[in-house]
Amino acid sequence: MAEAPTSCKQAFEMMPSRFNKDAAKGLNAIYQFDLSGDGGGKWHVIIKDQACEVKEGAASSPSITISMTAQDYLDMLSGKLNGQVAFMSGKLRISGDMGLALRMQSLFQ
Numbered sequence: 001m002a003e004a005p006t007s008c009k010q011a012f013e014m015m016p017s018r019f020n021k022d023a024a025k026g027l028n029a030i031y032q033f034d035l036s037g038d039g040g041g042k043w044h045v046i047i048k049d050q051a052c053e054v055k056e057g058a059a060s061s062p063s064i065t066i067s068m069t070a071q072d073y074l075d076m077l078s079g080k081l082n083g084q085v086a087f088m089s090g091k092l093r094i095s096g097d098m099g100l101a102l103r104m105q106s107l108f109q
Helices: 008-018 070-078 083-088 098-107
Strands: 029-036 041-048 051-056 064-069 093-096
Touching (some): 008 041, 008 051, 008 070, 029 070, 064 070, 064 098
Parallel strands (some): 029 064
Antiparallel strands (some): 041 051, 064 093
């Protein structure tokens, strides 16, 4: 397993290299990430034609928006924070297509 990213910016830069294109067959979606607090920001991930493109900033019409603090996001990536626990406790907020949130794990190793 590759080492966990130390910043949100690094996490998004690493996403394309961790992308599992086989899991993205038939998927055409835009994931919006709104991360608050120190080191946070907005990024969106476009998944189309079994390819993954990451862009900084907000997408005009995302399929799903994932909101949380930058630190919680990094803790989730490193395995310190379970995604379901984060969601149930209100640390992770999702609007849009919930099914896309469930596909995240298979899309990125």
